[in-house]
Amino acid sequence: MDTSNDLVTLKVNDREYSRAVAGSITLLDFLREELNLTGTKRGCDLGECGCCTVLIDGRPMLACLMLAADVQDRVITTIEGLADGPALHPVQQAMVEEGAIQCGFCTPAMALSAAALLWDNPDPDPAAIKRCISGTICRCTGYTKIEAAVRRAARSVQEAGDD
Numbered sequence: 001m002d003t004s005n006d007l008v009t010l011k012v013n014d015r016e017y018s019r020a021v022a023g024s025i026t027l028l029d030f031l032r033e034e035l036n037l038t039g040t041k042r043g044c045d046l047g048e049c050g051c052c053t054v055l056i057d058g059r060p061m062l063a064c065l066m067l068a069a070d071v072q073d074r075v076i077t078t079i080e081g082l083a084d085g086p087a088l089h090p091v092q093q094a095m096v097e098e099g100a101i102q103c104g105f106c107t108p109a110m111a112l113s114a115a116a117l118l119w120d121n122p123d124p125d126p127a128a129i130k131r132c133i134s135g136t137i138c139r140c141t142g143y144t145k146i147e148a149a150v151r152r153a154a155r156s157v158q159e160a161g162d163d
């Protein structure tokens with residue numbers, strides 16, 4: 001077992017954090033246990049459920065499969081950093097409006113994955129939306145409302161772009 005402590009410095013949600021932690025600490029544990037950013041959920045801890053998804057340099061990645069030390073100097077966004085101050089991100093707003101949040105356990109991962117999709121492609125087709133959310137398991141729903149929320153968010157992003 002690794003008992004040595006390394007200084008880990010991470011930029012999360014536009015803020016830099018440094019902590020002396022075991023070199024083996026995962027990004028998921030770093031976020032939840034060290035930074036108390038518990039919006040990133042622990043499901044399987046095995047890379048299968050997708051609930052621990054965060055954005056690294058704008059790309060969805062599984063925090064349970066990454067070491068915190070391996071993502072130093074990269075830009076990490078968790079669900080706590082997706083909104084713009086009090087203004088929800090369009091994906092978050094659309095999830096509320098479509099009733100796409102049930103227990104909410106998968107919601108942070110779904111919202112971050114959808115936000116990343118819309119940054120790349122503000123007009124995704126249904127297949128792209130399905131692919132985007134397919135990496136996260138939702139135990140509550142048949143995904144229909146989540147897909148509707150991503151479509152609604154896409155419309156809202158496009159309308160904002162047209163202004």
Ligand code: FES
Nearest residue numbers: 044045047050064
């Ligand atoms: S907790 Fe990371 S994929 Fe399930």
Ligand code: FES
Nearest residue numbers: 103106138139140
């Ligand atoms: S809303 Fe409960 S797991 Fe998706």
